[in-house]
Amino acid sequence: MRQSLIMGNWKMNGTRESSQSLCAAIMAGLNENDKNIVICVPAVYLADLQTLTSNSPLALGAQNVANQEAGAYTGEVSATMLKEFNCQYALVGHSERRTYYGDTDESVAERFCQAQKQGVIPVLCIGETLAERENGETFNVVNTQLDAVIAKAGIGAFANAVIAYEPVWAIGTGRTATDEQAQEVHKAIRERVALQDPVIAENLQILYGGSMKADNAKGLLAMPDIDGGLIGGASLDAQSFLKIYHSI
Numbered sequence: 196m197r198q199s200l201i202m203g204n205w206k207m208n209g210t211r212e213s214s215q216s217l218c219a220a221i222m223a224g225l226n227e228n229d230k231n232i233v234i235c236v237p238a239v240y241l242a243d244l245q246t247l248t249s250n251s252p253l254a255l256g257a258q259n260v261a262n263q264e265a266g267a268y269t270g271e272v273s274a275t276m277l278k279e280f281n282c283q284y285a286l287v288g289h290s291e292r293r294t295y296y297g298d299t300d301e302s303v304a305e306r307f308c309q310a311q312k313q314g315v316i317p318v319l320c321i322g323e324t325l326a327e328r329e330n331g332e333t334f335n336v337v338n339t340q341l342d343a344v345i346a347k348a349g350i351g352a353f354a355n356a357v358i359a360y361e362p363v364w365a366i367g368t369g370r371t372a373t374d375e376q377a378q379e380v381h382k383a384i385r386e387r388v389a390l391q392d393p394v395i396a397e398n399l400q401i402l403y404g405g406s407m408k409a410d411n412a413k414g415l416l417a418m419p420d421i422d423g424g425l426i427g428g429a430s431l432d433a434q435s436f437l438k439i440y441h442s443i
């Protein structure tokens with residue numbers, strides 16, 4: 196039985212002070228039996244938030260991870276570094292990384308492997324643009340992004356990884372995929388993994404991301420192949436984020 200997982204992606208928002216207040220407000224809405232709730236925060240705030248969350252069910256994640264282990268890679272943050280701050284998850288291949296910073300299927304696969312090597316669970320983000328959807332390319336695009344990581348990491352790596360299906364046209368736009376549109380792609384992703392390993396596919400958490408809010412979360416999260424959410428905008432408001440979490 197798959198457990199649900201709710202992850203917030205704060206992106207490049209907040210200040211040192213506001214990140215601590217937001218984190219504290221989220222923790223205040225959780226009780227000690229809660230689990231499977233994560234915030235992916237700007238790397239510079241990890242140290243503060245590690246201290247703040249040390250006795251809390253709220254887990255920490257990073258928004259990216261370097262595709263190399265260590266060395267002359269200016270500006271990058273390695274998986275070993277993330278691990279030092281008790282980062283349990285790292286997003287890889289978020290569409291904003293792919294669009295603005297040139298992350299390719301190949302470098303995303305390397306990032307995925309680096310995270311896993313250090314015991315940080317990679318959250319592989321995949322999804323099509325609006326033009327690709329309108330051209331009927333959704334499944335091809337998602338399969339290509341997924342296959343690149345399977346080719347490098349091996350299917351066994353997905354026993355300890357998460358996939359986030361995030362249609363690019365739904366991220367930050369207020370335009371959410373319908374429950375059925377999302378379910379159709381989630382099911383196809385699971386079936387693709389199942390071609391190589393049905394047990395891994397059955398246990399794989401596949402999250403939906405793209406304008407998930409308190410008022411549309413329930414329907415999306417009720418779909419059989421949607422195991423949780425990756426939430427951007429709505430995760431910057433503690434009450435909205437908690438509402439999504441509690442709608443599981």
Ligand code: PEP
Nearest residue numbers: 366367404405406427428
């Ligand atoms: C995201 O950044 O992964 C995301 C899904 O953003 P939003 O919820 O704002 O669409």
